[in-house]
Amino acid sequence: MSYVIQENMSIERKLEILSDAAKYDVACTSSGVDRAGKKGSIGNTAKCGICHSFSADGRCISLLKILLTNECIFDCKYCLNRASNDNVRATFTPDEICKLTIEFYRRNYIEGLFLSSGILVSPDYTMGLLYETIYLLRTQYKFNGYIHVKGIPGASSELIERMGYLTDRMSVNLELPTGESLKKLAPHKNRANMLKPITQIRNGITDNKEKKNELVAMKKMHLSRNVSVPNFVPAGQSTQMIIGATPESDYQIITVAESLYNKYDMRRVFYSAYVPINEDKDLPALDVKPPLLREHRLYQADWLLRFYGFKANELLDEKKPDFNTLIDPKCDWAVRHLDKFPVEINRADYYTLLRVPGIGVKSARRIVSARRYGRIDFEHLKKMGVVLKRAVFFITCNGRMMYDIKLEENYILNNLISDEIRNIDKVSGDNYHQMSIFEYMKQGVG
Amino acid sequence: MENSRKLILNCEDSYDGILTAVYDAFNYRGRSVYITVDSEYNFELFAEYVEIRTDYDKSAKVINTIENKISKEALYMVYGVAISAERDKCNVILAFIMSGLKEGGSITKKLTNPYVQRCYDIRKKVSNEAHFYNEILRFEEIAGNVLCAKISPVANVMVSVMEHFTDRFPEENFLIYDDNRRICGVHQRSQRYFIRENVDLDELIYKWKEIRCDLSIDKSGGFSDSYTQLWKVFFDSISIKERENYKLQRNNLPLKYRKHITEFL
Structure with missing residues (x-):
């Protein structure tokens, strides 16, 4: 990996590279939290979410979805930004990100910021940079709109907690449905490491809710006034899995999703049809089309799990492990x-x-x-x-x-x-x- | 004989205009009264026409009556229907208020009543459009930190859109111009917004730039905002080539709405 510092790169070029690198992240929702505008600052959020445009692939654009950097010390086989790929690398400064966010937001192009990053130096170092950026955006730039930040597995729990108080949503990607697949395709990552921040965020959200309820009760009894509990990840956490890069069945996938909803109180699990970018013996060939219809069926099943009272083992079982693509x-x-x-x-x-x-x-x-x-x-x-x-x-x-x-x-x-x-x-x-x-x-x- | 003729009240196409006509309609009890808005120049034979002058006292009385005798929810409903562009809206409002006065607050739940059903449908359409403009409205920065946007909504959603952006951008100066109605919502830093009627936006901007001695920008209406270009770059690079699906894009964002959207210009 090269550490050529590209000082002369224009902001336009950086934006092009770092949004291109971020496009495989699915979550672009801005929903889940209602926050009114504040005098002296810019922005509000709407519970229903507001999506501003639709790109050529028909997906909605709601947030400014970018990476802080596409440099990465990890070498995950499915990823565009893996260390062994020879592509142009760029890094935003925190100021550049803030300015872009504010100026795009003022023109009503976006609903907020979605910030992810490749791993620069170490998970902790990267999380520190992300925190610095978001802190600047919330305090100096007085941005009151929606912010979604990726939690970096392996970063210190203190940084994750501090980040939680500044953002609306956090997400840690599970990347692949099972631990074995992860071992095969992402040698630097492991499942336990990912579940740690997910568990921490879940506990944080639960504690935060309890504290808020306590405060409401206190206020009812006129015991305390003008005290408030700061929000911790008010729009909840989400995660995403790549579909079709590894041999898991639909049944395995929705079972994982179900347990994420039940155990980790996930707001959303996103499924991303694998788009072949890299050539590797462990991956589907480059000419394989992304399994869009399968992804669609998984989302339909996901809705059935969340809103229709279905259980994963009602929809599929070991004898019938995959959805019929011809019918919902x-x-x-x-x-x-x-x-x-x-x-x-x-x-x-x-x-x-x-x-x-x-x-x-x-x-x-x-x-x-x-x-x-x-x-x-x-x-x-x-x-x-x-x-x-x-x-x-x-x-x-x-x-x-x-x-x-x-x-x-x-x-x-x-x-x-x-x-x-x-x-x-x-x-x-x-x-x-x-x-x-x-x-x-x-x-x-x- | 005279009383059996159809009576048509012709009023201004505004919330207050329509409510004034509703007020006057009650003076003609026992006759078949219809209300039309003056934008429809389609006169009927054998009908008696009465021109209604908008009277804010009368409309305020109607508003009070609806709020007190029916419900606040009913008032929201009437407002939503009044700003729509549906042809039958005035008569739907009149029928809705009449049944509301008879049946009280529960009227808004009685979906089996065809007028109530129609009210729901119209209001849903209007609020969808209002929300839609919160999404697809695009500001451009014109000289001196002023943001300017153009919209072409079917219903008159200016108030709802201005409320949204006033809450969102309390510290910004912005204009939102409805080019179907030639009305302009104006918000100045930390102040309440107001809406001006009969505005020529290009003239307004030109004059304003003259005052600021800032005529460097071309007069064709383009503002040459540098972030427009950056946004287009982002818009193109965020799409995944392998998933390209213009049909889906058109489904989600129909062509007819793209008139003022920066990334499609």
Whole structure:
């Protein structure tokens, strides 16, 4: 690795290099925390998140996503910035990052800063630089907007804690779904080392919440006034895994995600379809396309875990370890559990409604509240946002199905797939052709 | 005979204008009253037209009545519908208020009432658009630390947009110009914002630069802000080539909204 200091590099060139190097990080959300603007400073945050633009790959741009430096002492095989790669290296000064953030923010290009970094000298040294930058941005530049910073595994716990009080979200990347894969592809990293800061941040958030609750209770009893507890990572922590670089099954991946949600109180787990950058015997070949559809299915399953009350082992198991890419995981589940259907809209409880394909969180809530005032029929469902195209196979209204439908696996599956082809087209960007029933039968789906 | 004729109240296309018409509509009880806004020059045969002059006392009375006799939520609803660009909005508001006065605060929950349903739909559309402009509005810096943005919303979302940016940038001077309505939101450092009507933005900026003796910037409307270029560089390099998907990009950010977005200019 070269330590050529590039003093003459223009800010434009640096931005080009260091945003290009940061683009494989998925998390670009600005949601999770509501903070009003403050006199004398710049910025506020919105709970729903605000995303400002969409890049040519269709992903949202919400934050100024950059690396502090793309120099790195580590040599992870999947990474663009690994030490053994010969590419142009650049490093921002803290001042440059602050100025860029503020000026982009003022023009409403971005919602805040997403700062990550290659490992310069040592994890501690790098974390120190990150801290210095964020401290400057919050104090001297009086930036009150959204900040997301990567926690560097191996950095001292004191630095991580201090960083937590300045940022809205922190994330430590798990990089790969299992420890074995990590050992193979990232020889300098290990799972235990990564879980340490994740655990620390989780504990910090829990303590912070408890303290806040205590304060609220004290204030109610008029015991203390004008005291406040500073926020610690108020928008929670997230992590990400690379999908398709290693042989893990979808079942393994969502099981890991589930335990991250349950044990570590993660706000989000992101999945990143592996884009081949480096040539290596342990990696997929360079001409392999990123598995975008698989990534899409994993995100759908992730939503089912977080909002729909599904468990990982309900969606998949050892016998069926991967999702059917032609159909979304919820439809897939429903078709394999036809004994639970049809569901009566006017009687079924909230969680049963949630399991019907075509009914989401919002429409399920609307159904539950609207049926108190009167009986619901199919025409009402449409207005409530239920996707009848999918739901008709699984529901009855007042004991009646909408059409004369056989509850038969192949028939329903065929209908659902022919509808899904268009969505697949959108996700993968390829042009899938309309599938004929003969092809479908040849593949033996289901 | 006279009373059976359709009566159409023609009012100004503003919140207060419409509420004034609602107030006057109550003077014509027993007749079939319709309200239109003056931007629609489509007159009907065999109908009686009455021009309504916006009267802030009358609209204030209506606002009070809605808040006290129906609910605050209902008032928000009426406001959301009034700033929309839907053709049937005035009559929806009138019908909504009438049923609200009959049924009280619970009216906002009665989605089976077609007018309430329509109110919800319109208001949702409007608030979506307002939020959308919080996302895609782009400022450019013109001389002397003043930020300037142009928007072309369908509904009149200026107030909501100004509220958002006033909270966000308390220490900035900025202008937001709606080129569909020729209105301009103005915020000065640490002050409350105001909205000016009938503004010619180019003229305004030119005059202002004259005062500051700063005419170096080209008159074509471009401001030559150096961060525009940096932003375009970032915008291009943050995209992953192997994942390029313009269909998805257009889905998320339709072409019709890109008129004033820096990175697409």
